[in-house]
Amino acid sequence: MPDLAQILQEAVGVAETIRLASAQPVESNGTAIHTTLSIGVVLAEPGVTIDALIAHADQAKHLAKQGGRKQVIPIEGSTNVVDLTGRSNSRS
16 A cells, blocks of 8 residues: 655645746746746546545645745645645545
């Protein structure tokens, strides 16, 4: 059985790499364009539809925006925001 916490942590690491890369300014016609990115990360579970998976990721993205933007928020299942320090908080 795979360690789902480790897989989630690795997925968050990939998302964070993407978020940091997107924060680099892009030059266009002599002007630097700055962007920010908020990302929600979820793991697919058996029996969860694609629509539900997208909805859970969207929920995590909205939590990232509410929490100050420019961050990656993982959600375990459909309602638990994961604190990768070891705690988990239920959200509806």
